[in-house]
Every structure is written in C-alpha cells, then in structure tokens.
Amino acid sequence: MKQLKPAARLPVKKPARAMRPSPRPDIVALHGEVARLRQAVREEGEAAVAGWAECLHRPEFGPSARNLAHYLALRHRDLRALQSPLMALGLSSLGRLESRVLPGLEAVEATLGRLAGQEGGDWPSEAAFFAGQELLARRTEEVLGPVSPDRQVGLLVTCPSEAADGPGFMLELARCGVEAVRINCAHDDATIWARMVEHVRAAESETGRRLRILMDLAGPKIRTGKVRHLRDGKRILEGARLAIVPPGGLRRLDEDEADFAAECTLAEVFGMARAGERVFLDDGKIGAVIDRADDGCLLTRVTRADAKGVKLKREKGINFPDTDLRCAALTAKDLEDLDFIVRHADGVGYSFVQSAADMKDLQDALAARRPEDWQRLSVILKIETQRAVRALPEIVVRAAGRQPTAIMIARGDLAVEIGFARVAEMQEEILWIGEAAHVPVIWATQVLENLVKKGMPSRGEMTDAAMASRAECVMLNKGPHVFEAVRELDTLLRRMAEHQHKKTPRLRRLASW
Missing domain, CATH: 2.40.33.10 (PK beta-barrel domain-like)
Incomplete structure (x- = not known):
C-alpha cells in the first residue's frame, strides 16, 4: 500500500489583539443619569441637614439624620423608569437603599462607570455600605436592650391591670424571652403601676433577664x-x-x-x-x-x-380625620403621669404626637422633671394621625437628635384616620423612614389578636405577624392567651429571620423540595 505523505501544515496566524468593545450608548447615558442623581441627592440632603442643625444635640445621630435627608431627597423623585435598565444589567434597582442612600448610589455609579469604560468612582467599602444597618441594630438595643440574635425582632407586651396582683405575669414574660413590657397610663393609676414595676424588678432578679419598662401617656384621646x-x-x-x-x-x-x-x-x-x-x-x-x-x-x-x-x-x-385638630399633645393628666414615668420607666410612649413642636414640649417636660439625665429615657413616637405621618421626618429628627427613639405604627387609630385601604401602604412608608433614620420601628395593634383573645389564630393574622418581621419590635396586646401568643410569635419570628432581613430576602437553602 502506498504510504500517504502527511498533509502540509497551514501557517497558524497569531490572534489579533482583542479589541475592547465600545461601551453601549445606553450604559454611558445610564451612568450619567445615576451620577447626576447622586450629586443632586447629596446637595439637597446636605441643605436639609443644615436646617435641622439646632435639633442635633447627639453627635452619634448626625450620620443617621444625614442619611434620612438623603433618603427624602431620593424619594421625592419618581425612579421607576431608572429601575428596569439597572436590573437588566444585574445591578441594584435602588429599592433597598433605606439605610445606605449615598453608599448605595456610589456603588451603582462606580459599576456603571467601569461598564462605560470610564475610570474613577471607587466602590464604597463593605464597612461603609453596611454602617447604617449596624447603627439601626445599636439604636434598637438602646430602646429594647439586647434582642435575641436568633429572632432579631424584639417582643413588647401590654400589661393588663391584673399584672399588678402578683409577680406571676411578669415572671412568665421574662421566662418567655420578652424584651419589654408596656404600661398604658390611660388605665389604672400610680398605685397599680408601682406594683407592676415592682413585679418587673422581681422577675428580673429571679430570671437574670432585664425587662425594659415603656409607659404610654394617654394623650388627648377623643372619646x-x-x-x-x-x-x-x-x-x-x-x-x-x-x-x-x-x-x-x-x-x-x-x-x-x-x-x-x-x-x-x-x-x-x-x-x-x-x-x-x-x-x-x-x-x-x-x-x-x-x-x-x-x-x-x-x-x-x-x-x-x-x-x-x-x-x-x-x-x-x-x-375626625378631615379636621385640622390643633390641640396640645400633652394633657394635664399626661404631665402628672410624667412625674411617675421619669422615676420608674425606661421609656415613654408619646400618644398622638403630631409635630416637632409637640416633641419639644415633651422634651422640655422631661428635662424639668429629670434635668441631670433625661436624655437617657427613650421616647416611642406613636403615629396615629394624618398630620403625624406628614410631619414624621421632622418629629424623628427632633426626638432622636436628643434621646433614644423608636416609632410605633399605631395601626388602630391610624387606620381610622387615613382609611383602612391605605394603612398597609402607610405602614410600609413608616418602616422605610425608620430604617433611613436608623430608628427602630414597633409594629403594633391587633397582632395575633384572635390568638391572644380566643386561643386560636386566624390564617390572615399569622401572615400579618410574619410581615412584622421587617420591623425591629412587635407588640402584643393584653388577653387571656397572651403567653401562648408570645411563644407562637417567638417561633414564627425565629423562622422568618432565616428568610428575610428588612426588605432583603435571605437565600437560605430550601429544604421543602
């Protein structure tokens, strides 16, 4: 057989040097839009902070006030047209910037700059990016004390009058892992409150677990x-x-x-x-x-x-949701009750606060009664009216600029004031404002109400309680089955903590399939 000659080798060409593709025009335009947005948010935010200067007595709240101002500047714009093209590039849609407005915008701008072939614009460090999240955790501990790390959401329980009869109620709450108790000054009197406080301290001594005492002023509730x-x-x-x-x-x-x-x-x-x-x-x-x-x-x-x-x-x-009610947020009874609160409580719930001026009135009253360290008392802003919702940023800055602060979404009166159809929307916005200010939010009113009162939860209220995991604290009201409700809520919140942090899903491995 004739032997075939090997085929001649063709000369191999060296690959041409890879040409860097030109950036897509839409990426260049998108980068410019985000850069202009960041600059405008920074400038408008700084102007707002300058207007709040006289309220910012606590230096540690300064970064939080600045972030809140930047968030308000950001959310005064309709950003929906910007979100889709960012998502298509695998970038943040800007929907989770509450605690880190400028770092979030800077990260998106830096990435777009690289995609557009431009230099400069460094990414924020991981520490800077998550600093707001750390501040929120610290502020939550200021108000509630250490929260169970497995649950991440504090538990607050309203005390019934019977809690004054003996130590059993407070002792069981402490054993259930509750962080705080609420005493409502609209009910009972100083003698009964004093017995409740005594039982709290006894429960702390027996269990070694600290319980914060928050006392609500009755306020000008119209009845x-x-x-x-x-x-x-x-x-x-x-x-x-x-x-x-x-x-x-x-x-x-x-x-x-x-x-x-x-x-x-x-x-x-x-x-x-x-x-x-x-x-x-x-x-x-x-x-x-x-x-x-x-x-x-x-x-x-x-x-x-x-x-x-x-x-x-x-x-x-x-x-009276349509009436512009201009009445003092502090009643004569409230001022009398403050004499007790400043001596025995860790925090005061401010019912029907509607303006920064109302907040100043309370702080002046606290300073007059406890001049040496009134700023150690926390204040819980109970948001119950349309006027309070509109003034919420200014109220928060006035409060948190001087003392530990939390916001309570008082969904009962708020729902009547703004309409039941809007209360779900408004509780979301209050959560966002709280996170932007690094101030904890308490989810309250009718949480697991059927379980608390009748011993059997409805399906809808279990879902509502799961949604409450995006707040820093959940409040249960009084009822015959409250301890069962505490245990059920504790289990639910621990499970939700594995799946969700604020608006961000946690991608834990799914074991159901």
Whole structure:
C-alpha cells in the first residue's frame, strides 16, 4: 500500500489583539443619569441637614439624620423608569437603599462607570455600605436592650391591670424571652403601676433577664362620654341622625333634631370641625358626615354602620380625620403621669404626637422633671394621625437628635384616620423612614389578636405577624392567651429571620423540595 505523505501544515496566524468593545450608548447615558442623581441627592440632603442643625444635640445621630435627608431627597423623585435598565444589567434597582442612600448610589455609579469604560468612582467599602444597618441594630438595643440574635425582632407586651396582683405575669414574660413590657397610663393609676414595676424588678432578679419598662401617656384621646337614645331603639343604623355635643351638652340639646346623641370628651373640637367633614366612632364601626357645626353641637348623618346597627357606649374612640385638630399633645393628666414615668420607666410612649413642636414640649417636660439625665429615657413616637405621618421626618429628627427613639405604627387609630385601604401602604412608608433614620420601628395593634383573645389564630393574622418581621419590635396586646401568643410569635419570628432581613430576602437553602 502506498504510504500517504502527511498533509502540509497551514501557517497558524497569531490572534489579533482583542479589541475592547465600545461601551453601549445606553450604559454611558445610564451612568450619567445615576451620577447626576447622586450629586443632586447629596446637595439637597446636605441643605436639609443644615436646617435641622439646632435639633442635633447627639453627635452619634448626625450620620443617621444625614442619611434620612438623603433618603427624602431620593424619594421625592419618581425612579421607576431608572429601575428596569439597572436590573437588566444585574445591578441594584435602588429599592433597598433605606439605610445606605449615598453608599448605595456610589456603588451603582462606580459599576456603571467601569461598564462605560470610564475610570474613577471607587466602590464604597463593605464597612461603609453596611454602617447604617449596624447603627439601626445599636439604636434598637438602646430602646429594647439586647434582642435575641436568633429572632432579631424584639417582643413588647401590654400589661393588663391584673399584672399588678402578683409577680406571676411578669415572671412568665421574662421566662418567655420578652424584651419589654408596656404600661398604658390611660388605665389604672400610680398605685397599680408601682406594683407592676415592682413585679418587673422581681422577675428580673429571679430570671437574670432585664425587662425594659415603656409607659404610654394617654394623650388627648377623643372619646364618647354619656350617650342618649332620643328615639325608640338602641342601635344606630345607617341614615340615623347623631348629635355630638360637648361634655354636659346633652341637657341643652334640641331633641327634635337627632335620633341619638353622645358627648365628646374634647371640647376644643367644636371650634374646629366644619360641615362636610367626616367623623368615625368606635374604631370606625360608625361613620358619619357633619351636616351642621357650631360651638354647641355637631349634627351628623350616619353613612356607615352594620346592617344590624351599632350600640354606641361610653369610652369609645372618636376620630375626625378631615379636621385640622390643633390641640396640645400633652394633657394635664399626661404631665402628672410624667412625674411617675421619669422615676420608674425606661421609656415613654408619646400618644398622638403630631409635630416637632409637640416633641419639644415633651422634651422640655422631661428635662424639668429629670434635668441631670433625661436624655437617657427613650421616647416611642406613636403615629396615629394624618398630620403625624406628614410631619414624621421632622418629629424623628427632633426626638432622636436628643434621646433614644423608636416609632410605633399605631395601626388602630391610624387606620381610622387615613382609611383602612391605605394603612398597609402607610405602614410600609413608616418602616422605610425608620430604617433611613436608623430608628427602630414597633409594629403594633391587633397582632395575633384572635390568638391572644380566643386561643386560636386566624390564617390572615399569622401572615400579618410574619410581615412584622421587617420591623425591629412587635407588640402584643393584653388577653387571656397572651403567653401562648408570645411563644407562637417567638417561633414564627425565629423562622422568618432565616428568610428575610428588612426588605432583603435571605437565600437560605430550601429544604421543602
């Protein structure tokens, strides 16, 4: 067989030097847009911080106030058109910048700069990027003390009057791992509160576990006084005429004008409310519109009530969501109760705070009663009205600029004030403001309410409690099954801590599949 010659080798060409591709025009444009956004946010934020200077007495709150100012500057813009192209490049969509506004923008800008073929613009260090997260954890400990690392969310429990009867209630809370107890000054008196405090200290001594005591001021809560039925029937139906009168005003009422009448405990309302404004009573069970308003009577027409009617009783809440109520946040009773609070509590819950001026009034009152170290007392800002929501950044800066601060989402009154449809949206925004200011947020009102009161949770409230894991603390109200609810909530929050931190999912290995 003829032997074949090996095939001649073709000359091998050296590969041409790789040419760096030109950056996509959209990346160059995107880089410029983010750079301009960062610069504008920085400048507007610094201007806002300068306006807050007289409030910032605690140097350690300075970086947090600055981050809050940058966050407000960022969120005054509609960024939705910017988010999608960033996501398509595998970059942050800017949706999780609450605790680190400038570091987050700087990281995105630096990455876009490299993709656009430009030099400069270093990435922030990991320490700088997560500094806000560390500050929030530190501020949470200031208010609640050390929180279980496995749970990451503190537990706060409201004390019933029976907690004064013996040490058992506080002892069981301490054994369940609760971080703090809440005493509501709208109920009971200083004698009963003192016994509760004594039992807390005894429980601490026996278990070696510190419990923070937070005491709520009652505030100018508007309630019904005496109620009169002027016609047959005791239930208020839709279409009924309801007269709201000042304390003692029932005897002066023209009974031909109304079907029902109720006193309102806040007399100042009658100089502020106007015809056409809405009124809600008994946690929104009754909705009405004012047809006529004068100093002696608000004549209303009921527009919402249960089909079977609602039996209105004394001591039920009244809300005027459309009325610009300008009344002192601190009542005479609150000032009296502060004498007890500054001696025995770790923090004060400020009910119905609505402005930075209200916050100044409380701080002045605390300084007058405990001049040497009132700044060690924490303050819990209970956000319960539309006006408080609008003024929240200024209230937070005034408070946290001088003392440890937390925000409570008081969903009961807030839902009535802004409407049930908006309360979920608003609690998200309050969470964002708290995180931007590195201030802990307490998720409150009706958490596991069926479980606390009846011993059996609903599916919806378990989901609500799971969502509460994005706050720094969850509050349970009083009820016969509260210890069972504490244990259930503790388990739920420990499980959620493996999956979620604030708005960021944690990608733990899924074991279900």
